[in-house]
Every structure is written in structure tokens, then in C-alpha cells.
Amino acid sequence: MGAGSPHLIGWSGDAVADSVLAVIDADTTVIEFSVWGGWDRSLAGQARIVLDKCLAEHPTGIVVDLHELSDPHAASAPLWLTACSQGAAMEPPVTIALCARANAPLARRMTRLGARDWLVLYAGVSQARAAVAGRRVLHNRMHLALPPDPAAAISARSLVSDACREWDLEHLHQRARLVVSELVVNAAEHAGTDVEVIVSPRGSGAAAALHLAVYDGDPILPRLRDPVTGPLGPSLEDRGLGLRIVGAAASAWGALPARSGKLVWAIVRGRPETG
Structure with a gap:
């Protein structure tokens, strides 16, 4: 893909x-x-x-x-x-x-x-x-527990900013903040449960990436939906558009069932420069 x-x-x-x-x-x-x-x-x-x-x-x-x-x-x-x-x-x-x-x-x-x-x-x-x-522990990881409130995305964006500074990934800063914001808002709006955000670095050098994971208590996996078109074009309130933003900004993303809900993850990598 x-x-x-x-x-x-x-x-x-x-x-x-x-x-x-x-x-x-x-x-x-x-x-x-x-x-x-x-x-x-x-x-x-x-x-x-x-x-x-x-x-x-x-x-x-x-x-x-x-x-x-x-x-x-x-x-x-x-x-x-x-x-x-x-x-x-x-x-x-x-x-x-x-x-x-x-x-x-x-x-x-x-x-x-x-x-x-x-x-x-x-x-x-x-x-x-x-x-x-017991074989591998991610020592470099930042964790944040958030309430089921769309405004919690503000704290999630701050966490990502701190992570990018800590791990020298500031070139991923803007896209990672955008992605985590959409994931947290989706979780807060649709799951209505407490949300956990875990941020960790992956790889090194030119292959360095930021891994974003958002857990919530709703077992229903997210699905991309076609935008709902109205008289003025696609509805900005359709949350399916949020996942399209994630898809455009992240290198890869997906969802997995978890024992008490689900995990939605995304990997943000640097993009090759175009001449």
C-alpha cells in the first residue's frame, strides 16, 4: 500500500x-x-x-x-x-x-x-x-491519560510537541500534532470513554518516525466513510473526514481490537524532498 x-x-x-x-x-x-x-x-x-x-x-x-x-x-x-x-x-x-x-x-x-x-x-x-x-520494553515512550472531551486534543498536541523536541523529530512536529488531534477527537466523540495516548520513537536516522497510539473503551473499529455532500459541498461535520486527514498526513495508520476496547495507531515519517 x-x-x-x-x-x-x-x-x-x-x-x-x-x-x-x-x-x-x-x-x-x-x-x-x-x-x-x-x-x-x-x-x-x-x-x-x-x-x-x-x-x-x-x-x-x-x-x-x-x-x-x-x-x-x-x-x-x-x-x-x-x-x-x-x-x-x-x-x-x-x-x-x-x-x-x-x-x-x-x-x-x-x-x-x-x-x-x-x-x-x-x-x-x-x-x-x-x-x-518480557523481551523488549519501550523506554522511550510518553503516556497521557485524557477524559472523553474533544478539548483533550489540546493536551495530546502538547505531548506530541514535547516528544518531537525530546527525540529530535521536530521535522515531524506539524503532521504528528495534526494526526494525534484527529485521533483523540474521534475517540472522545465516538467512544465516550477515557482515552490514553502513547507516543514513542521508531527507527533512527533518515528512517526515524513517530508512533502514535490512542486507546479507548469502544470495541468498534473506525472505518473510512465517503463524505456527506450537501448544498455547499462535503459536510465539515462528518467525522469520516478526520480519518481522511489522518490518512493523508500519516505514512500508515490502522486499528486493532484491544482487550477492553480498541487501539488506533499511526506512524508519521519524514517525506522525501521533491525537486
């Missing part, structure tokens, strides 16, 4: 959606990815899409639960190994822990493919979750 394209986890009217689920833990930023049912071309395509979106969020780690996956020929093994390789190549690396029965054909095939030295298979999800959560 190009810059500004949304990375939303969720479908409507898709039967395969009942076989793939990704949920993020707001405290550890570990994503639990579950896939179940019979492995076929359709399920493989959806699993790849969701894994890509999980990696785009750049979480602490991803726990992949394969206990309920029916894959007697271990045809899904290349997908999981590729995901592990992609996560390891990210900066900072994203740990991917696979949970499967040790005697399952899938576990045996991954071992035969040479994953023994760098891939750990866990018997249980809770064990994998604890191991992944």
Missing part, C-alpha cells in the same frame, strides 16, 4: 473473518493472532493480510496461536517462517512466537525447514505471551 493507505484489521461480509483474529494488549503492546479452521487458499490470503497489518503496527511481539488450525500437510509453514523473518529484520525487531502442538505436522515441518536455531515453539499461549512481553 502507498503512503496514507489505511491498515485496518476487520472485515464485513467475509466468512473468513470468523477464522482470523488479531487482538492487541494495551499494556504490553503484544498482539495475539489466532487462526483456526481448515487451511486453504482463502484462509492463507486472509492470514497474510492480517499478519502484514500486525507487523505494520510494529508491536512488541506477535503471539501466533495455531492450536485450532487444521493443516495436516503443514502447507502454512512458509507463511509463519516468512513472518518470523520479517519481524526479525525490523528495527527494533518484532518477536513472533508460534504456539502449536509439538507433535503436529506443522511443528515438525518447521523444525525440518531449519527453524530450530531461531524459532521457539510454545505449547501454550500464556507461556508465549509472558516470554514475548
Whole structure:
């Protein structure tokens, strides 16, 4: 996808959606990815899409639960190994822990493919979750708890300004303030719950970016809507326009279910200069 394209986890009217689920833990930023049912071309395509979106969020780690996956020929093994390789190549690396029965054909095939030295298979999800959560802690992060009030966006913008100064990312200052403002206003207006904002740097040098995460207590994921057109053109009160602003200003953005609501995230990167 190009810059500004949304990375939303969720479908409507898709039967395969009942076989793939990704949920993020707001405290550890570990994503639990579950896939179940019979492995076929359709399920493989959806699993790849969701894994890509999980990696785009750049979480602490991803726990992949394969206990309920029916894959007697271990045809899904290349997908999981590729995901592990992609996560390891990210900066900072994203740990991917696979949970499967040790005697399952899938576990045996991954071992035969040479994953023994760098891939750990866990018997249980809770064990994998604890191991992944303890591997990486984001020391450089700023956190702010806000009330469900659109005016709280003022405090969120101030937090982003402080973060950009602290991490020498002032070239991202204006776009990051715009993005976090829209995300907080959307959360306050639609969720009506307390809002948490977490800001953290990602990458370094020319690849440096700012990661913005907004949690709220509403489990309904946001969706882009077409602007409502009136006599004077698109309505400025249509909050779907706010997400379009996020899409235009951020390099990537998306949403994930969380244990007690949802997380909406965005990554703001520097843009190449045009001659």
C-alpha cells in the first residue's frame, strides 16, 4: 500500500473473518493472532493480510496461536517462517512466537525447514505471551491519560510537541500534532470513554518516525466513510473526514481490537524532498 493507505484489521461480509483474529494488549503492546479452521487458499490470503497489518503496527511481539488450525500437510509453514523473518529484520525487531502442538505436522515441518536455531515453539499461549512481553520494553515512550472531551486534543498536541523536541523529530512536529488531534477527537466523540495516548520513537536516522497510539473503551473499529455532500459541498461535520486527514498526513495508520476496547495507531515519517 502507498503512503496514507489505511491498515485496518476487520472485515464485513467475509466468512473468513470468523477464522482470523488479531487482538492487541494495551499494556504490553503484544498482539495475539489466532487462526483456526481448515487451511486453504482463502484462509492463507486472509492470514497474510492480517499478519502484514500486525507487523505494520510494529508491536512488541506477535503471539501466533495455531492450536485450532487444521493443516495436516503443514502447507502454512512458509507463511509463519516468512513472518518470523520479517519481524526479525525490523528495527527494533518484532518477536513472533508460534504456539502449536509439538507433535503436529506443522511443528515438525518447521523444525525440518531449519527453524530450530531461531524459532521457539510454545505449547501454550500464556507461556508465549509472558516470554514475548518480557523481551523488549519501550523506554522511550510518553503516556497521557485524557477524559472523553474533544478539548483533550489540546493536551495530546502538547505531548506530541514535547516528544518531537525530546527525540529530535521536530521535522515531524506539524503532521504528528495534526494526526494525534484527529485521533483523540474521534475517540472522545465516538467512544465516550477515557482515552490514553502513547507516543514513542521508531527507527533512527533518515528512517526515524513517530508512533502514535490512542486507546479507548469502544470495541468498534473506525472505518473510512465517503463524505456527506450537501448544498455547499462535503459536510465539515462528518467525522469520516478526520480519518481522511489522518490518512493523508500519516505514512500508515490502522486499528486493532484491544482487550477492553480498541487501539488506533499511526506512524508519521519524514517525506522525501521533491525537486
